[in-house]
Amino acid sequence: MKFIAFQKPYWILLVLITSLMSMVANAIEPPRIVSTDAGATEILLALGQGANLVGVDVTSKVPKPFTPEVVGYHRNLSAEGLMSLRPSNVFGSEHIGPKEAITALKRANTSFLLLPSAKTPAGLIENIEGIASALALSPNTLVNQVNQRSELLNKTLTEITQHQNQSKIVFLLYLQGRGMQQAGEGTTGDALIKLLNGKNLAEFKNYRAVAPEALLSMQPDVILVASESDYAPNDLLKQHPVLSHTPAGKQSKILYVDARSLVSGISLSAMDEAVRLTGELSK
Amino acid sequence: MLSIKNLCYSVSGKQLLDIHSLDCAEGEFVSLLGANGAGKSTMFKAIGGEVLFKGEISLHRKPMKQWKNLSLAKHLGVLPQVSQLEFPFSVEEVVSLGLIPLKASKAEGRQLVLEAMKATDTVHFQKRPYSGLSGGERQRVHLARVLVQLSQAELSPLLLLDEPTSAQDLGQQHQMLSLAQSLSHDRNWGVIAILHDLNHALRYSDTCWLLDEGQVIDSGPPDMVLNAPQVNRVWGYVPQVVVSDDGKRMLL
Amino acid sequence: MVVVKRWATEVLTPPLVIGLVLLVALSITTGPMDLPVFPSLVAVWDGVWGSGLSSLQEYEYAVVWDLRLPRTLLALMVGAILAQCGAVMQGMFRNPLADPGIIGVSSGAALGAAIAIVLLPVAVQGVATPLAAFVGGLLTTLFVYSLARSGSGTSVVVLLLAGVAITAFSTAMIGLLTYLASDTALRDLSLWQMGSFAAASATDLILVLITVVVIGTFFQRKANALNALLLGESEARHLGIDVETFKRQAIVLTAVGVGIAVSVSGIIGFVGLVVPHLVRMLVGPDHRVLLPLSGLIGGGLLLLADMGARTWMAPSEMPVGLVTAGLGAPFFMVLLFQRRKSLI
Numbered sequence: 001m002k003f004i005a006f007q008k009p010y011w012i013l014l015v016l017i018t019s020l021m022s023m024v025a026n027a028i029e030p031p032r033i034v035s036t037d038a039g040a041t042e043i044l045l046a047l048g049q050g051a052n053l054v055g056v057d058v059t060s061k062v063p064k065p066f067t068p069e070v071v072g073y074h075r076n077l078s079a080e081g082l083m084s085l086r087p088s089n090v091f092g093s094e095h096i097g098p099k100e101a102i103t104a105l106k107r108a109n110t111s112f113l114l115l116p117s118a119k120t121p122a123g124l125i126e127n128i129e130g131i132a133s134a135l136a137l138s139p140n141t142l143v144n145q146v147n148q149r150s151e152l153l154n155k156t157l158t159e160i161t162q163h164q165n166q167s168k169i170v171f172l173l174y175l176q177g178r179g180m181q182q183a184g185e186g187t188t189g190d191a192l193i194k195l196l197n198g199k200n201l202a203e204f205k206n207y208r209a210v211a212p213e214a215l216l217s218m219q220p221d222v223i224l225v226a227s228e229s230d231y232a233p234n235d236l237l238k239q240h241p242v243l244s245h246t247p248a249g250k251q252s253k254i255l256y257v258d259a260r261s262l263v264s265g266i267s268l269s270a271m272d273e274a275v276r277l278t279g280e281l282s283k
Numbered sequence: 284m285l286s287i288k289n290l291c292y293s294v295s296g297k298q299l300l301d302i303h304s305l306d307c308a309e310g311e312f313v314s315l316l317g318a319n320g321a322g323k324s325t326m327f328k329a330i331g332g333e334v335l336f337k338g339e340i341s342l343h344r345k346p347m348k349q350w351k352n353l354s355l356a357k358h359l360g361v362l363p364q365v366s367q368l369e370f371p372f373s374v375e376e377v378v379s380l381g382l383i384p385l386k387a388s389k390a391e392g393r394q395l396v397l398e399a400m401k402a403t404d405t406v407h408f409q410k411r412p413y414s415g416l417s418g419g420e421r422q423r424v425h426l427a428r429v430l431v432q433l434s435q436a437e438l439s440p441l442l443l444l445d446e447p448t449s450a451q452d453l454g455q456q457h458q459m460l461s462l463a464q465s466l467s468h469d470r471n472w473g474v475i476a477i478l479h480d481l482n483h484a485l486r487y488s489d490t491c492w493l494l495d496e497g498q499v500i501d502s503g504p505p506d507m508v509l510n511a512p513q514v515n516r517v518w519g520y521v522p523q524v525v526v527s528d529d530g531k532r533m534l535l
Numbered sequence: 536m537v538v539v540k541r542w543a544t545e546v547l548t549p550p551l552v553i554g555l556v557l558l559v560a561l562s563i564t565t566g567p568m569d570l571p572v573f574p575s576l577v578a579v580w581d582g583v584w585g586s587g588l589s590s591l592q593e594y595e596y597a598v599v600w601d602l603r604l605p606r607t608l609l610a611l612m613v614g615a616i617l618a619q620c621g622a623v624m625q626g627m628f629r630n631p632l633a634d635p636g637i638i639g640v641s642s643g644a645a646l647g648a649a650i651a652i653v654l655l656p657v658a659v660q661g662v663a664t665p666l667a668a669f670v671g672g673l674l675t676t677l678f679v680y681s682l683a684r685s686g687s688g689t690s691v692v693v694l695l696l697a698g699v700a701i702t703a704f705s706t707a708m709i710g711l712l713t714y715l716a717s718d719t720a721l722r723d724l725s726l727w728q729m730g731s732f733a734a735a736s737a738t739d740l741i742l743v744l745i746t747v748v749v750i751g752t753f754f755q756r757k758a759n760a761l762n763a764l765l766l767g768e769s770e771a772r773h774l775g776i777d778v779e780t781f782k783r784q785a786i787v788l789t790a791v792g793v794g795i796a797v798s799v800s801g802i803i804g805f806v807g808l809v810v811p812h813l814v815r816m817l818v819g820p821d822h823r824v825l826l827p828l829s830g831l832i833g834g835g836l837l838l839l840a841d842m843g844a845r846t847w848m849a850p851s852e853m854p855v856g857l858v859t860a861g862l863g864a865p866f867f868m869v870l871l872f873q874r875r876k877s878l879i
Contacts, residue, residue: 055850072851075719076726078733080602081850083594084567095719098734099661104601108594206717333769356775363770369629370765370820373539380766383759384775410538432774 031135034085035060036074036092039124039264040115043131044091046142046268054085057092059263079104091131093117093264117265119191121150124266149271156278157197167281169198170220170248173207173259174227174236182210188262188270189226195266195274196281198222212240222281223248226259255280284309284473285330285441289338292329292497299325300336300497307490309439312467313475314484314505317494318517323477324364326494327443330475331361343438356384358436360429364445366421368413374424375400375409381431399430402462404455418450423459433472442466444476448483456480460487481509481522481534493517506532542817544824551828555611555835562607562842567849568598575599605735610841610855611834612743613732613796614806616750618833620789620796621807622814622825623754626761627785628691634808635793638786639675639698642705644797645728647671649709652724653716664727665798672794675701680786688768689782729854730801732841739799750792751830757781758822765820803856805863806833812867816874836863 034055035041041060044053050066057074071082074092079101082090087110094114096102106112113134118124125143132139160167171189173181183189184204193200201218202208215223223246225232233254236243243249255277261269285307292300300322307313315323328334332347332355340347342358350358368377378400382392400406403423408416413424426447433440444463448456460476464487467474475492478484484491484505491505495517501508514534515521522534563579564572570591578589578599589596620635628637636642647667655663679701683694713721754761760781763771768778793807810833811825818824837859844855 069850075723078852081567084850100734107597352777353775361773369631372820380762383763412539415537
């Protein structure tokens, strides 16, 4: 996981402490948790619930040694498949479905916590608190951690804005060889731009395909390239050399974003990614 | 039994059929002759109710439009020239399709089908797939089907044959026409057959309708109708008339 | 000499019915959850007669009654509808390649569903998607049909070509919609197009039951008309069939049937095309036996496919359309390879 890679000692310590706490709290019967949302899975892992995860959706990344079953796509869950895992708690986004599966699970006395996708650190904290309280855990350590991150982020950003105006940012979903999609309002890309205190140049909702020429005319200060490979910015420039004439291109501010950290709104890993990006921006 | 009055049929201004009056009696074998495009098949379509025409065609004094579908099906059978089947039927199954308008128990149905196959000499390949048959065999299978269809007629049925001999060999041609002749003479059916061989018309039919450009230029006994000048007028060929050993006229 | 061999219906039907009953029992007793076999079956009895004989826990009882039974019945009936409508379309158009979607029902339904999934808010999609799919399928068919109709009747060629054209158009429109769609909508759309019986509600079941009864009885009564049509339209007319009326009824009824099937379960390919062929290989093209057996075998095969869909990747679920096409297509190819000589 990206965030573990970055602040390794800290996170490991956190994981250890929280798992120890939860082990004490639930010594008799540990919960059986299913998470159908990548963000929720991250929070559960950070709360030390890795060993209690019995099922996760396809977008969740769970590190070894935990081996929960994969329950598929969160809009297409199998009611009986979930029930066969005998979950005590199901965490997922509010778009979980189909509704027949949810109704059936509710009848089998499974407790559901459906969380909105977080668009801000405050939303993330609410989700952490929600999950922690559902499992009777203390959210404080993790919440503090998020707050620290948030403060660090703001501090760096304030420093940056002392030298320059609010950055005009474009967020691109880079589809290797199949063009690129620009993030509009309501997307996680947009949330990330806001987190970076930037101005999203897109004036539409959702993702839309965008031509290199249109990007050039927007004159972005920063281009964020979301991909699963950190080679994506180079790839993009090689494919569309014209982008080197944008302000972002001239100042080497065509930056890689790990797309995997953004599958579920402003998650813990998205926070880490934002911190890393502010480091790059302040260069 | 069949009476055609003032039949007019035209497509986009072109007159395809213009027939003042024609009658076919019970027990009469009519040959319908004419050059290609004279309107022979169109006339069959008009009788079969497949085209919208002006005028009146009636069967047993009842206009075609007043006949109920199923009742008409039992009294009017059409043997098509070619029939494609995209699905793997056996011969017996094709013949059994003639049972559709009938009321018959399973055993009765099977009996009717068997009789029709015997009459058309198709019994020996009844289990074979229809798709494996030659053109002539297929034609006989369909004739058997039409015979089944007409087998429960309350009044004398009318049988329309569209070039029934086109795909048969010499022996089968005569078998086919003898069968048609006996249906009309022995069982009192009305039979109208589109024929190409004038000698077939001379030999088997009682009456001949000669069609040219949608109009009946002559009708009557074949000996009278098929004289050299009229054959020349229709087909543009002057035949030589000879008399065979059994005293019948033939055209060469 | 090549001889046509046919299985007698009397011989074929009892084992098929017994097989189907066993399949239903199997479907009720298998799933990602390990439920005891006998009590699960008793639970079905309990539910019907209000008795309390089963030893199942309440939530296990719910698995049988709320999950397995509805989708078992839905798969059976949708399979029967699709297979019968496929047989009817192939017969009516005298085209062994026809499937129930050939007159544009499926593509129109897909377009309707795509509009609902992409353009409408998630909250109303539960109701809106099936409704839009049904309306889309029906409108497309009526459009195709009115295009093919003229004073002298309905042209099959125009009908088929219009079906192809409208399918191409729908595909383009769906492409446009996917271009505008959010990631979630895109994923939903592709899942919908792969079909599923997971969302079987009581209303769905009632709707599909009515459809299966209406379609089954109507076409059974018109089996002879379909047989006659195999000879050709004018031959059918000579056999006393009112061809135009029947064509109109058959098109509307299959459109409604397939539209309902698609709206409750998404697009499930291949059943409507393959099953009638399979049955024809056994009993021949006579619709009087072809139709009921197609319904029986179509239902059974789709149920089998759904059992695969919900167990193979458990605890997650595979779209059943993938199973039908993924297994149906190769199976069909093998069958064609073996039987190619006897098929025309």
